[in-house]
Amino acid sequence: MRDYDTLILANRRPAGVDDCRRLLLRRPAGFTPRPGQFIQIEVNRAGTDPLLRRPFSIADLQPETVTVIYRVQGRGTARLAERRRGEAIRFLGPLGKDYPAADGPCLLVAGGMGAAGLLFLARRLAELGRAGSATLLLGCRDRNGLFFRTAFQKLGVRTVCATEDGSAGRAGLVTDLLRNELNRDRKPVVYACGPAAMLAGVHEATRGTGIRAYVSLETVMACGSGLCRGCAVPTRAGYRMACTDGPVFAAEEIDWKAYVENA
Amino acid sequence: MSKTPDLALRFAGIKLRNPLVLLSGTAGAGREIKKLVELGRFGALCTKTVTFQPRPGNPPPRIAETPSGLVNSIGLENPGFARFLEETAPGLRSLPLPVIASIAGNGPELSRMAEALTGAGPAGLEINLSCPNVGGAFNPTAPTEIERLLREVRRATGLPLLAKLPPDFYRIGDLARAAETAGCDGLTVANTLPAMVFDLKLRKPRLGGITGGLSGPAVLPVSLYLVHRARQAVGLPIIGSGGVHDADGAVSMLLAGAQAIGLGTVNFFRPLAYREILQALAEFRTAGPGRRKPTP
Incomplete structure (x- = not known):
């Protein structure tokens, strides 16, 4: 973990998607995050409103660049969306625990922007020659949310999509796709990232099956480094911190009722 | 070029290399934050408050951002005194700065903890009298109660003893005098300001603990006022605490009458701010009034 001062190389909307941005940062020397870890990006260089940094997963890592894909949905991301190419920007990282490695087929389950963090995991699997045994299940509100699909396909990952309005892929939820997939004759390891209710659904679908499921949780966060104790996640063993004990947890660790209520 | 002025001071009997103090609840017990900042460039560190019994903390959400501020409702989450004494206290001496242990509780608990910590690692004790997220015996508010409590702790330890006062605008002078008399x-003046935030879509409080404490740049003018009033009341050295995040705020804190400058919420959003602050303090000591360049 370090506070890096780097440069914005690009901060543009992906083609056809109005409320998202792809932020490309110059990768600082020595910055070697693993899939599942996150960074705290300073959205405000000099001012104090918005005050806090915002946590983002890493969508891609190249020798010279770091990619973050985010949705503009609050004051922090709105400010970040105003930042321009060539500006200096700080981020703290890498933070938190990564997705535990596993042998065998991998099932990546993404709800909306949750696909961003799983893209980095897919890249790592591709580097290990395992993309062919990985499947992405992607669920979105409508077809605009499916822009991630091609990125996974390019890596050689099989993709199956669902939209809530039925405008593309199967009509329904990503957890419906998951149940279908689990009915097939194999025991994958599940890596999931997305909204609270969806992750609870992933736990529902996998519990008691002997299938290992890992979920990446999103919470309000202040420091990102364990100092403030602000990002409490209710687990079966009491509160744990999303920033240092997570953001990746085994699905069975979480107290899902409390987590969904508070999300 | 002139020599860099020495910023060292003795504060409440503790030798500080400079006036910057990492505030309780924003720096852990040093283990985590030392990966992030150079601890050897700070004057002291106050550990996260520990209570006699473990506390799980408040339900989430525990954090809400407000304009230039942060409202927290952590609820003094901590593993309890026995674990602090066994696992944390012994390592405090090996950190490259004096560590002040922050404790909260009722009179007998505070005395037991203070006695046990004497000689066990910390260079001093800070009695947290004012966490806004816990109630009852933890939060005496009357000067007489505060004086009685602090007298009891004073009898239990020879360690340098600091009182972290609540941000009571009307009685801050009385509270400061009570601590001095005890x-x-x-x-430490003062603590987060009791606060609330609402989620307008859900029409309910945004914090799991309903209410919380406001910190961050938004509270700086209030902290300066409290420090100024406490300074008028007593001669005790003061850690000015609340909202300092840059050079101007740090210098203002000295002008208000503080000897030391607390850095708290800034550790969450601009952890390396201490570098420019130290530079500004050096310039402040060198230059007379009216000669310091304003920060851009």
Whole structure:
């Protein structure tokens, strides 16, 4: 973990998607995050409103660049969306625990922007020659949310999509796709990232099956480094911190009722 | 070029290399934050408050951002005193700065903890009298109660003793005098301001604990006022605490009458701010009034 001062190389909307941005940062020397870890990006260089940094997963890592894909949905991301190419920007990282490695087929389950963090995991699997045994299940509100699909396909990952309005892929939820997939004759390891209710659904679908499921949780966060104790996640063993004990947890660790209520 | 002025000071009997103090609840017990900042460039560190019994903390959400501010409702989450004494206290001496242990509780608990910590690692004790997220015996508010409590702790330890006072605008002078009369060696002025935030879509409080404490740049003018009033009341050294995040805020804190400058919420959003602050303090000591360049 370090506070890096780097440069914005690009901060543009992906083609056809109005409320998202792809932020490309110059990768600082020595910055070697693993899939599942996150960074705290300073959205405000000099001012104090918005005050806090915002946590983002890493969508891609190249020798010279770091990619973050985010949705503009609050004051922090709105400010970040105003930042321009060539500006200096700080981020703290890498933070938190990564997705535990596993042998065998991998099932990546993404709800909306949750696909961003799983893209980095897919890249790592591709580097290990395992993309062919990985499947992405992607669920979105409508077809605009499916822009991630091609990125996974390019890596050689099989993709199956669902939209809530039925405008593309199967009509329904990503957890419906998951149940279908689990009915097939194999025991994958599940890596999931997305909204609270969806992750609870992933736990529902996998519990008691002997299938290992890992979920990446999103919470309000202040420091990102364990100092403030602000990002409490209710687990079966009491509160744990999303920033240092997570953001990746085994699905069975979480107290899902409390987590969904508070999300 | 002139020599860099020495910023060292004695504060409440503790030798500080400079006036910057990492505030309780924003720096852990040093283990985590030392990966992030150079601890050897700070004057002291106050550990996260520990209570006699473990506390799980408040339900989430525990954090809400407000304009230039942060409202927290952590609820003094901590593993309890036995674990602090066994696992944390012994390592404090090996950190490259004096560590002040922050404790909260009722009179008998505070005395037991203070006695046990004497000689066990910390260079001093800070009695947290004012966490807004816990109630009852933890939060005396009347000067007489505070004086009685601090007298009891004073009898239990010879360590330098600081009182972290609540941000009571109307009685801050009385509270400071009560701490002085009880035999405290210094003050931390003050703590987060009791606060609330609402989620307008859900029409309910945004914090799991309903209410919380406001910190961050938004509270700086209030902290300066409190420090100024406490300074008028007593001669004790003061850690000015609340909202300092840059050079101007740090210098303002000295002008208000503080000897030391607390850095708290800034550790969450601009952890390396201490570098420019130290530079500004050096310039402040060198230059007379009216000669310091304003920060851009």
